[in-house]
Amino acid sequence: MLPPDYHMHTPLCRHAVGEPVDYARRAREVGIREIGFSDHSPMARDNFDNWRMQDRQLTDYIARVEHARREVPEVNILIGLEVDYIPGHEEWIQQLSERHSWDYFIGSVHYISDWAIDDPQTIPRWREHDPYDVWQRYFKLLTEAAASGLFNIIGHADLPKKFDIRPQQDCASLYAPFLDAAASSGTAVELNTAGLRKDCREIYPNPQLLAMARDRSVPITFGSDAHDPREVGADFSEAVELAQRSGYRSSVRFEQRQRLDDAISLPRAKEVSSPAK
Numbered sequence: 001m002l003p004p005d006y007h008m009h010t011p012l013c014r015h016a017v018g019e020p021v022d023y024a025r026r027a028r029e030v031g032i033r034e035i036g037f038s039d040h041s042p043m044a045r046d047n048f049d050n051w052r053m054q055d056r057q058l059t060d061y062i063a064r065v066e067h068a069r070r071e072v073p074e075v076n077i078l079i080g081l082e083v084d085y086i087p088g089h090e091e092w093i094q095q096l097s098e099r100h101s102w103d104y105f106i107g108s109v110h111y112i113s114d115w116a117i118d119d120p121q122t123i124p125r126w127r128e129h130d131p132y133d134v135w136q137r138y139f140k141l142l143t144e145a146a147a148s149g150l151f152n153i154i155g156h157a158d159l160p161k162k163f164d165i166r167p168q169q170d171c172a173s174l175y176a177p178f179l180d181a182a183a184s185s186g187t188a189v190e191l192n193t194a195g196l197r198k199d200c201r202e203i204y205p206n207p208q209l210l211a212m213a214r215d216r217s218v219p220i221t222f223g224s225d226a227h228d229p230r231e232v233g234a235d236f237s238e239a240v241e242l243a244q245r246s247g248y249r250s251s252v253r254f255e256q257r258q259r260l261d262d263a264i265s266l267p268r269a270k271e272v273s274s275p276a277k
């Protein structure tokens with residue numbers, strides 16, 4: 001049985017295709033019994049960028065997810081948002097959380113100052129920087145996001161690897177403060193399979209970061225980051241294997257922004273595949 005898929009988008013963000021009902025039908029098809037929408041949230045200022053819903057579209061977003069719930073009752077459908085962590089936006093995020101009975105917020109860092117580090121159009125900017133400097137700045141922000149308590153889950157924790165531009169240095173000292181913050185605030189880290197579809201060809205986060213998360217008992221969730229219904233649950237068996245190899249025996253669920261105790265237990269590694277080397 002596959003774990004819930006908590007990371008999927010809708011056309012409201014302007015770079016995804018398929019309605020929530022299509023994602024839900026796909027989940028039913030591949031045998032996923034719980035999904036959650038986490039589309040790119042509005043910002044305090046509309047047209048902040050061109051890859052998110054506008055503020056007034058929030059009600060439409062909720063309505064489309066409710067439509068999927070009615071059409072596909074076999075799948076438990078949650079609703080959340082993927083919210084950018086940007087210093088200074090904390091109060092706005094708090095207000096956003098009060099506008100609906102959300103099941104969870106995924107906190108993501110896509111911006112380092114005005115640079116959307118995962119936007120392919122900004123790849124030239126990567127060439128002007130030492131990758132380690134970028135990772136350092138990114139993980140400082142991610143640490144603040146995890147410490148803020150504004151989010152239930154941290155999205156694609158090592159996003160800067162997306163274009164496979166990686167530092168030579170060991171980054172353990174950047175991961176540690178982030179994971180300490182996640183552990184003390186009770187924020188989960190997601191295993192996001194979209195990385196497998198990018199140049200880095202690797203699940204977010206990398207095995208080293210995930211093992212360090214396990215050492216600190218940081219809870220995990222799973223997400224495909226689907227921007228197309230065909231991506232629902234993509235590569236989840238690989239993600240489950242990675243979790244198991246990292247020592248995880250269970251993942252967590254959320255509802256109404258509360259972590260649920262009825263965690264999904266992951267089958268033991270050897271039941272899924274040959275033991276880790």
Ligand code: ZN
Pocket residue numbers: 009013015040227
């Ligand atoms: Zn997106």
Ligand code: FE
Pocket residue numbers: 082108110155156
């Ligand atoms: Fe994201």
Ligand code: FE
Pocket residue numbers: 007008009038082225
């Ligand atoms: Fe996403």
Ligand code: ZN
Pocket residue numbers: 082108155156225
């Ligand atoms: Zn995302």
